[in-house]
Amino acid sequence: MAELTPKERMAIPRHKMPEQDPNERIKNFLEVNLGYDEETARREAERCLQCKKPACIAGCPVSVKIPDFIKMIAEGKYKEAAAILKEDNALPAVCGRVCPQEEQCEKVCILAKKGQPVAIGYLERWAADWERQTIGLQIAETKPKTGRKVAIVGGGPAGLSCAGDLIQMGHDVTVFEALHEIGGVLIYGIPEFRLPKEIVRAEVEGLKKLGVNFITNYIIGLTETVDELLQRFDAVFLGVGAGLPYFLGVPGEHLNGVYSSNEFLTRVNLMRAYEFPNADTPIFNIKGKTVVVFGGGNTAMDAVRTSLRLDAKRAIICYRRTEAEMPARIEEVHHAKEEGVEFMLLYAPLELRGDEIGNLREMVVQKMQLGEPDASGRRRPIPIPNAIETIPVDVVVVAIGNGSNPIISSTTPDLKVNKWGNILVDENTMKTNKKGVFAGGDIVTGGATVILAMGAGRKAAAAIDEYLKNPDVW
């Protein structure tokens, strides 16, 4: 086939992601996005203009060589495409699914200015899936062993990305995870219908094959302290996540039926409560009930869509600002709407009320309006006088973010944290004030995204590699 001209490439419209029908998918936990077929992937890949100075790479927190892997797809060299992805990204099948590409690589794609950026995320997903399903995960070459040992604390996105880079650099890597399964938020938080667990497990398996050692059921701070780790490892990376849910702070939050999004999603995802009683962990019986989720982020969308799949009669997002201020990805909001999620915008919670046995029965909410912009630049919601409503509700899920978990900081007294408990690091090297200890991800930034945590993990891996060469410099 003759090389396409830029004009011809630009004439190809962006390919839609095939999806499960909304009416069907709310009855199952299977993935909503079905993925491109080979023909569609190649055709989409041909849209890439192969810019001389690609903005997309700079737009990616882990600097994936985007034009290169897309070129390989266009040429039918899928194995090479997957290999290029994995040079920079330890979890391409995960990132192809959960990254907010529209805020990152695709936002700066030259075609975005003309309307429709190259579907970089869908192509990343396709190449990673193709490799896993067609030829099996390939093991990248690793550098000769250095004999240096690094402990990674936390098996979530930050830790896995850091581990993936360090093992390829030839270091000896051990990941310590508090839960019984590796993956952090990818396993306990993000639902099956957005990120099948099988994919996380396969990518973790890939890291195992590279030689990463994983230890589950091991809580650094409690089972072994950071100081003790430093005696048997040359460096330590702390990627423990935020992991301490915020509640609304309104009366009635102790009622039965009120969950943090962490608990709600952990019960369903990690513990498989949707299979109860075939799995032992229960969840409040939601069938035919009204579920209200407070929050406007991706986690809120995950929780509200999960409740639909648990057969809720009504699933409602309650958010104190408007849709424009919602931090959730556009695709998630769109999927939620398609599935029948209702949106109560400009409402803030005042009180939760229960019955005589302590089960949640109704919520009292305050209607808001947008006022002047606040410190975040978003218009501040202010109450409309006397606009208070009482609404019947059976289950409330609070998805308004996480504070920092105290286990590491309280057991590592000389580690510097800010007033919110976030670990303080040098932004370029992710070095903490404690020699040999690096940190990254939500425990540093507060709740953010999978890919930002992975970016921090990569940055730390590069700095750890440097440090291991010159351990006297800190």
Place this chain on the structure above:
Amino acid sequence: MNKIVEARFLAPEVKLFRIEAPKIAEKRKAGQFIILRVHEKGERIPITIADSNPADGTITIIVQGVGKTTRLLNTLNAGDFILDVVGPLGKPSHIEHFGTAVSIGGGVGTAIAYPTAKALKDAGNYVISIIGGRSKDYVILENEMKQIADEVYPTTDDGSYGFHGFVTDKLQQLIDEGRKIDFVLAIGPIPMMEAVAKVTKPHNIKTVVSLNPIMVDGTGMCGGCRVVVDGKAVFACVDGPEFDAHAVDFEILKQRNRVYRNEEEISLRDLECNYDKMFNEELKKQKEQ
């Protein structure tokens, strides 16, 4: 996976397990707990560590079979494996020299009170132990308590052994006799802990209880174990499990522990009907591995 090296019943439905867990044995302090999971589809449940032996790398837990997971656990024997064991979790008991300390254990709560009573004794306290049980068979760890406590009073609800009455009756008797009590530790069923708090409050006796709310991760991540203490929501897993008995809202604790009552019944029926089919095979496999 963690190997069970010793397993024996102490009372009906109450079983002691000594489990290989060297790191936990080395770290654990009185008052801390573990979370365990018995099988691949099992739930995570918290259980307080009754004792540990860093020399042979084992911890001891004492389990009362009440729900599906604890009953399933109690079918295991020496040589079997527990799928997941993680810990030590929670804050250790606050131990200091109070003077005279009364340790009250109701039922399997005695197993939880035991290590703290031991630590209180080691800190120089005069320790009085009250061990409550429904009847003689349910009084556990009397000999162990006798080794460490200065006075030991078994009590039974039906009078079949020791003092006839509730643990609170015995406590009240000690107070009425004019014994100077500086500290009370009460661990057992929620109504018992609540009753002890009511007895000690008018006398201003510092009283600590160990709470057992429903947990998932045990590290502060899910917030499911939140309890109201001093009017404020706190997490039993990272802020507790021990709290000032006079500040705990027991009504909310009882209400939250009832949340899955229906599901617990379904699970138990399921276990009774399908035990062989569901678990014998799986647990055998675990053993073979």
